[in-house]
Amino acid sequence: MKLPIYMDNAATSPCDPRVVEAMLPYFTEKFGNAGSRNHSFGWAAEEAIDIARNQIASLIGANSKEIIFTSGATEANNLAIKGAAEMYAKKPAGETGRGHIITAQHEHKAVLDPVHRLKKMGFDVTLIAPGEDGVIYASMVEKELREDTILVSIMWANNEIGTINEIPKIGKLCKARNIIVHTDATQWVGKMPTDVERDNIDLLSMSAHKIYGPKGVGALYVRRRRPRVRLVAQLEGGGQERGYRSGTHNITGIVGLGKAAELCSQEMDQEGARLVKLRKKLEDTLESRLEVSQVNGHRDRRLPHLTNISFGFVEGEGLMMAVKDIACSSGSACTSASLEPSYVLKALGIGDELAHSSLRLSLGRFTKEEEVDYAIDNIMTGVEKLRTMSPLYDMHKEGIDISQIEWAAH
Template sequence: MSRFPIYLDSHATTPVDPRVFDEMKPYFIEKFGNASSLDHSYGYDASIAVQQSREVIARTIGANMDDIFFTSGATESDNLALIGVMEKNKSKGNHLITCVTEHKAILDTARHLESIGYKVTFLQVDEFGLIDLEKLKNSITNETVLISIMFANNEIGTIANVSEIGKLAHEHNVLFHTDAAQAVGHIPIDVKKLNIDLMSFSSHKIYGPKGIGALYVRGIFPRVKISPLVFGGGQERALRSGTLNVPGIVGFAKAIEISQQELEQENIKFKKWTDSMLEKLSLVGAKLNGHPEKRLPHNLNVRFDGIDGKAIINSVSKKLAISAGSACTTQFVEPSHVLLALGLTEDQAHSSIRIGCGRFNTDEEIGIAADEIYSCVKSLAKIHV
């Protein structure tokens, strides 16, 4: 039997996998040492756990162990990447290139940099959410230090042409950062093959604990230099001071390891689910937002023109947990900046909903969800006639 409401908001967060929780438990109660306190076995055991976790995470994304720096999550990693790189590389230039559909963690950081004198170019996207590589190329100047483009969009699931963007950046001696919070654990990633210099990612999007994330910083070819934002005890090779969240780090590593092992199988299942829901919902006028093919398999962002998305969400809330978009902006009534950037009107943006399938959903739950939304839209359409 399904438990209500059925959770279908996996882009916002995911439940901790019981296997991850089991891995973390000893580091709360028995192996609770501070990883920086190496004068006794408690601290030493914690330090070993951190290093082993760092190795697992690095291996999963094709990085070297020393390229992984732990943070509180992707938002902090984004801040550290953008501000840290621009600050450290002032002698090269003061220009950053990003995109209008980025997460607020990138957009707000970019605007902060603008406010203190840096130059920022915000690239537009096409109707599917992809940037034009030619426009990107034409935006690069002698002052350009960094390009930051999201790997997979958190609202519409569109997957960027990451490898080509990174290649273009390197051809112009520019660094490339990507916010991969929605991609890691869902898409096979090799940072070296994909020409990525810095990458932000997070644990709680892949069935790990909240409050822990990482920033990958390329160590060689090129060696990326970055200034710290947090000062203190010199942890994380003085790039991010503060007592390490050992249980979180251990859980993060276990979560990414499981996600890597189950990625292919899960994506087949997710695609089947999102395809079946889109087929059913198209019968009541659903239109897909984002790219029809280059998209996260577990993402379904659709609009029902003439029907308010929030009305749908509220109507089905006893049985389904779905959202209107980013978890960081849902308290505001403004239309999604991502959907507007695709060329949608404000009304069309307000008529959209986001469904995010997850590991613990079932075929039965997906069927119930499609039926509930279908019936709800049909009822609301009659009211609007």
């Protein structure tokens, strides 16, 4: 077996060789600019983009005209949130009370930061706190709705804990009140069946590199009918993508995203079933063999491939060292550069110690069962070894309730 084992597919996934193969001609012989309307190089690029648009639309139940290509989910989120807020603002820039926006505390920073900026620009913001299962239910959103609510942005599935929010119900709720619904579906699309029409989604963000496509390309779905959603462009220039996103098309990336989407449409069902089995093996074995360990977030409402497990009585950095043969994450890949405990786990009410000693393990298309077995052994050995060095674990074994101890401060 080749080490280290890759178990960080929620951070990014390898490109599927079939995706790379589809992309290759567009670096060399088919390198045209889709904006070149008067020669065959341009036409070939335009045709390739049309094909990709259809492949993506069919993955999420949209019309191809509703797909806007971006540089990834971060840009798609920014365009959706800032673009909708500006378009549907109730008062002009410079005033307060411009409209109310709802999101959740444990969203990705690519949603939270645009929302924070809008708050500074005069919008009111509600951040819903999840319960300990991490799920945002429609009832939680319903409680926060106001007369002036213009936008609800709730991710479909969480990138750190893999929990699935009640998006179809949230869509229905907002549709009935003419409120725009955006969902950051970066971790969901391509893994689970998606139908924006049935589920009343107005705006949906996705990214190629989470679904075995290349990095630096993504898409935003923008509803065109019932209702026709409009956005204020955040990048201006050549007017590509119906004026929503100027800039020469990243043709290789777009072809890659399209092919990746097509493969997901074809293989999602078998792939999901296989990954659920592997993930459950990982979770059940570790939880049953290692005491004081817990799977974070709702046990059933979760993505097939992603788990997040905390191990009591081990020190976080020690744990990462102990499992260095497994490429995984101790929090979101986007925030693990800092040593802050994960804000996602904190939002679920998980204490700092336990948050630090958690691992996010995300399996993928190329994960083999023997790798999962290796990871189980490796994590068990690592945790057990670290616990032999923990005086607190000794006390726990003696039956002392650590939480009741009053430590003397000198």
